Amino acid sequence: MPSSLPVLPPDGSPWRARRTHREWLAGQAADLLGFFQHSAINPKGGFFDLDTTGKPIDDGSPIRQIHNTTRMVHCFAIGHLLGRPGCADFVDHGVDYLWKHHRDPDHGGYVWSLDGERFQDDTKQAYGHAFVLLAASSAKVVGHPLADRLIDDVTQVLEEKFWEDRHGAVAEEFARDWTPLTRYRGQNSNMHLTEALMAAFEATGRSAYLDKAERIASLIIGRHATALRHRVAEHFNEDWSLDRDYRGSDVFRPAGTTPGHWLEWSRLLLQLWVLGDRRHAWMRDAAAALFRQSVELGWDKENGGFFYTLDWENRPALRQKLWWPCAEAIGAASFLCDHLPSDFHESWYRHLWDFAALHLIDQQHRGWHPELSETLRPASTLFTGKPDLYHALQACLIPLYPATGSLTRVIAQENRTEA
DSSP: OOOSSOOSOOOSSOGGGOHHHHHHHHHHHHHHHHHHHHHOBOTTSSBOOBOTTSOBOOSSSOEEEHHHHHHHHHHHHHHHHTTOTTHHHHHHHHHHHIIIIIBOTTTOSBOSEEETTEEEEOOEEHHHHHHHHHHHHHHHHTTOTTHHHHHHHHHHHIIIIIEETTTTEEOOEEOTTOOBOOSOEEHHHHHHHHHHHHHHHHHHOOHHHHHHHHHHHIIIIIIIIHHTTSOOBOEEOTTSOBOTTOOOOTTTSOSSBOHHHHHHHHHHHHHHHHHTTTOOHHHHHHHHHHHHHIIIIIBOTTTOSBOSOBOTTSOBSSOOEEHHHHHHHHHHHHHHHHHSOOHHHHHHHHHHHHHIIIIIBOTTTSSBOSEEOTTSOBOOSSOOSBOOSHHHHHHHHGGGSOTTSOHHHHHHHHHHHHO
């Protein structure tokens, strides 16, 4: 079956309105939670990474990175809201590890990774702190007793150490004692902070969170992406001038542009537009433009899937097909189908799930393959095992709920309505 561009026009009701499709999505979400719930808790603290079959990757002293710890808290808070037994234990376990181990009691803030109970990489990174805020906000929605303490602590760190008010965005990284490590500024950490700030606003009602999210979006998308014909630049200098020549890690800071982030911003902008009482029409328009550019420039028209990165001439650079851009595209298409319904968005929503079902969902071992080659064979040049629940779970659940906020918020609202 071809995997390039949508060929079947949408027929009848939208997929997201169909009972059988909704049941399939709920089943996929349950299967993902079950895959990670079975083996992911490390009794010594934090969570195991899982191999392809779902078994813990345990070499005696596994590294626990903060984005893994926090995403597990967020995802199992969602699982708890869905009424899945056992998820509360994951939230407790993760929050405890964040506060007692990732948190630096001497200098404040949260370190990137631990080797057992010892700091392994003790840098303080904006990307990690964004996910601490997301995890804390999700924990608050489910009523965790320590959530407020965690929210207040990480909010103070973000405000006092990372936030640069003159730019309306955060600095990137510091040493353990808060000595600046680089003049680099990155959009990825700020994008995920936008996600977390919206979740914090929803959980607490504090408008300062939403104000910061809007300022980041105005800088990254309103100023820079708009000037680049709705391509999202990744790497910047200290003054937030574009650094086209930056060369970083292929996993977290690849050179060029990353279409998956255009898709992620597409959904986040629509959420931000709704939370801001639909005052900023440019956000809705930019969301649609980012989605269209990503599928026109980033989708492999021969084999299918999104190229991981493009160069500045829009040519594929890293040609791997990762799971998370497709997951983010599904979330973006779902939001667009709600707010800007069209045959184009509905066709892509269906086609993206066709691709995921055929190539990314591991029918043998469960979970999603994190990486495919250019020709769509499972690969492991950047990722091994099954490293992530967060992107795939949200792709399955976002279409089941109103496109008006974070999953934790909209699920909690539906639960109250049903009570």
